[in-house]
Amino acid sequence: xxxxxxxxxTNKLLRRFEPLTDNAARQKVALAAxxxxxxANVPLDHRALWMRKLAAILEHEVEDFATLITxxxxxxxxxxxxxxxxxxxxxxxxxxxxxxxxxPESVPTEPNHSYxxxxxxxxxxxxxxxxxxxxxxxxxxxPALMAGNVALLKHASNVPQCAIAIESLVRRAGFPxxxxxxxxxxxxxxxxxxxxxxxAAVTVTGSExxxxxxxxQAGWQIKxxxxxxxxxxxxxxxxxxxxxxxxxxxxRARCVNSGQSCIAAKRFIIADEIYDAFESRxxxxxxxxxxxxxxxxxxxxxxLATVRAVELLDAQVKxxxxxxxxxxxxxxxxxxxxxxxxxxxxxGVPRTSFVYREELxxxxxxxxxxxxxxxxxxxxxxxxxxxxxxxxxxxPAEQQRLVAELQCGGVFLNAMVASDPRLPFGGxxxxxxxxxxxxxxxxxxxxxxxxxxxxxxxxxxxxGKPYLLSATDAPATR
Ligand code: NAP
Numbered sequence: 056x057x058x059x060x061x062x063x064x065t066n067k068l069l070r071r072f073e074p075l076t077d078n079a080a081r082q083k084v085a086l087a088a089x090x091x092x093x094x095a096n097v098p099l100d101h102r103a104l105w106m107r108k109l110a111a112i113l114e115h116e117v118e119d120f121a122t123l124i125t126x127x128x129x130x131x132x133x134x135x136x137x138x139x140x141x142x143x144x145x146x147x148x149x150x151x152x153x154x155x156x157x158x159p160e161s162v163p164t165e166p167n168h169s170y171x172x173x174x175x176x177x178x179x180x181x182x183x184x185x186x187x188x189x190x191x192x193x194x195x196x197x198p199a200l201m202a203g204n205v206a207l208l209k210h211a212s213n214v215p216q217c218a219i220a221i222e223s224l225v226r227r228a229g230f231p232x233x234x235x236x237x238x239x240x241x242x243x244x245x246x247x248x249x250x251x252x253x254x255a256a257v258t259v260t261g262s263e264x265x266x267x268x269x270x271x272q273a274g275w276q277i278k279x280x281x282x283x284x285x286x287x288x289x290x291x292x293x294x295x296x297x298x299x300x301x302x303x304x305x306x307r308a309r310c311v312n313s314g315q316s317c318i319a320a321k322r323f324i325i326a327d328e329i330y331d332a333f334e335s336r337x338x339x340x341x342x343x344x345x346x347x348x349x350x351x352x353x354x355x356x357x358x359l360a361t362v363r364a365v366e367l368l369d370a371q372v373k374x375x376x377x378x379x380x381x382x383x384x385x386x387x388x389x390x391x392x393x394x395x396x397x398x399x400x401x402x403g404v405p406r407t408s409f410v411y412r413e414e415l416x417x418x419x420x421x422x423x424x425x426x427x428x429x430x431x432x433x434x435x436x437x438x439x440x441x442x443x444x445x446x447x448x449x450x451p452a453e454q455q456r457l458v459a460e461l462q463c464g465g466v467f468l469n470a471m472v473a474s475d476p477r478l479p480f481g482g483x484x485x486x487x488x489x490x491x492x493x494x495x496x497x498x499x500x501x502x503x504x505x506x507x508x509x510x511x512x513x514x515x516x517x518x519g520k521p522y523l524l525s526a527t528d529a530p531a532t533r
Contacts, residue, residue, distance in 0.1 A: 058212045058239050063129035063358040064349055064393040072215050074241045080248055083236050087178040087205045088253040090233035095175050095203040097231075099157065102201055103150040109197075109228035110146035113139050120189065120220065122350075127214050128185050129357040129394070130312055131349045142193035148476040149497070153201040156494040157501075168508040173501045175203035176279065177255035182245060182269060184261045185211035185360050186315045191260050192221055194474070196235060198497035200225075204255075205234045207248070211261075213361055215239055246272050256280065256500055260317075263485055281489030281499050283317070283481055285414040286442030288472060289435035290320035291457065293428065294328045296447035296469070302333060305420075306340035308445060308471045310398065313349075313356045314418035315364070317486075318443050318472045321415055323422045324431045330424045334402065337420065338384045341398040344418070346389065358393035359417050365394035368417040371410050372399060375421075380404040385419070412439055428453055436462045441484035443472040464490075 060069040075083070113120065121135035130138075160171040179199055183191045192208060199206050210218035218237035225235040240248065249257055249272050256279035259269045266282040273280035290308060292301045308320035325333045349357030359365040369388050376382060385399030399419040404411050415421070425431035435444060443465040446457040458466050464482040465472065474480045474492060481490040489499050 056241060058215045058241075060127050060216050061213065061361075062126050063360050063362075066362065066392055066394070069126060070216060072239050074239050074244070077244060077247055080238055080240060080244060081251065083207065083233075083238055084178065084248065084251050084253050086233040087207055087236060090231055091175075091177050091205045094205055094231055094234050097203070099154055099201075102203070102230075103153065105229040106146045106150040106197065106201055109225065109230075110143040110150070112224050112228055113143040113146070116224075120224075123216055123220055124188055125349045125357070127216055128188055128360040129349050130315075131354045131357050133352065134312060138187055138190045142189050142197075145193055145476040145492075146197045149197040149201040152494075153198075153497070156497050157202060159506075164507065166510040168510070170506050172504045172506055173202070173498065174504050176500050176502055177204065178207060178253055179204050179500050180207050180209065180245075180249055180254050180257045182209045182257065182259045182261065182265065183211060185214045186312055186317075188214040188217035189221065190474075192218075194476070194480075194491050194496070195258055195260075196221070196225070197476075198492075199500055200230060200234060202497055202501055204500050206236075207254070208235070208237045209240045209245055209248070210237060212241070245269060249273065249278070250276055254278065258489075258491075258499070259283065259487075266487055279500065281481075281491070282487030283489070283491060284485060284487040285416075285440060286317045286319075286482060286486050287321045287412075287414050287438045287440045288318055288442055288463070289322045289324050289438075289444045289446075289461075291324045291425075291431045291435055291444065291446040291448075292329065292333060293326045293431070293446075293448035293450065293453055295449040295453070296329075297449070298329060298332065298336075300469075301447040302336045302340060304445070304471050305333075305337055306344065309341070309420045310344055310356055310418050311471075313359060314396075315360060315416050317414075318474070320445055320472070321419075321421065322434070322438070323420055324425050324434050325422065326428075326431065327424055327426050334383065334400075334422060337422065338400050341400055341418070341420065342384050344398045346395055346398065356395075356398060356418055358395050360394070362394055364416060365396055368396055368415065368419060371413060371415055372401070372419060375401050375404050375408065375410045378405050378408040378410070380408075380410075380421075383422070406434070406437060414440065428456060432457070432460050436460075439485040440482065442482035442486040443467065445470065445472050 058072045124135040222237040258281040260283040266284040344355045346356045383400040385397030389395035402422045441463040479490040479495040
């Protein structure tokens, strides 16, 4: 089936591509494997130079790349510009910090000399989504290339032009031919590529369905995988919070990227004491969002990225109302050519319903009333997902409990959840496993090679005698 780039604001076809044949894909894998042998030995300073050049090109051509993103997946132009600049920042972060992250780590094991040597794994396959078509790729690409890995990208089928643009700009930055290649593939070709023995590992950002399928294939192949999957992040507000800031952030956190972000706040859990005030102001905030042409400055929410996405969201909202949810505002697809959906607030979604346990990937907020902090935490954790959480309170004791008891990969107190190249990003439960960004993200695709250089007469020298940390660590029975 052809891979089509369609403008979601008009549903007009922009470009059509034929997927690679299996044979052509194999040739690209071969090129990647071949390049890896020399690329891994390119001095770090040299890679950092290319990475900085990459950042400079992104910044210099921000308008072109942002326009491409907006045309291909519909996010407001301003958000697309921000996405490109964040990619540039991340390239610089890894150019600046790779030497430190990759430095051998000496471990005192006297009298031996021991250290950990960080080595790239080889060719890493990245299966990526459309919602941040540059950022999702760059947050993998920058640490991978800096570490000496090479990469193949199977991008979402609705953003082929972004995939091609990224490959070309990596080349223009100076990285060797074949170090980063976009493969225009159909979903059913991913397994074939992954099973090629020259592929060392895979990273997936996408839905649970994709993660489950590829994670299982990687497990079967005994290949390292990182899964960054969906989320239904809670946004908890307690009575001591700065209510004005919390509400303003709540609207932004739900509508970021037209509601299509894994870390968008999706479930709003509000303390009983402030619930009514919060509800009416959240509704007003959602109604004030400007929905429309994403190319127009000032638009807050564009169309959803595909017809399928808007149809799914519509079906989920209808399913919620069928089981008793109340629509406080919005709730409908908007008329016209594009995939627009009204900013929506739902209250009273039963926690026993299917839709409660699903991710709503669009501008639809679900509101819940909590009697106290115990109930707020209980609702927050009552989800199959565990990506991140935003919690609003000025009470230090409540803050401590939230940090300790929320089951997720990141807790943001009095702040909106956001990714940051300096901090690990990822989830637990069905939001996936592994981390991106920071040193943790870079090390996912590295071999922590233990090196021990024995000194004569040491406890674990060539005689293979067991090693004891110290006499006091010895079991009592000895
Ligand atoms: P998706 O449908 O899972 O697609 C993601 C990628 O996986 C696409 O390249 C897709 O290819 C591919 N894919 C889908 N099913 C596959 C399968 N069975 N085998 C191999 N490849 C498969 O997800 P999406 O709708 O594009 O993205 C939205 C989802 O991503 C949401 O759930 C969101 O929360 C999640 N997400 C998570 C994070 C995170 O960091 N945790 C970040 C962003 C988004 P095709 O396009 O060709 O189908």
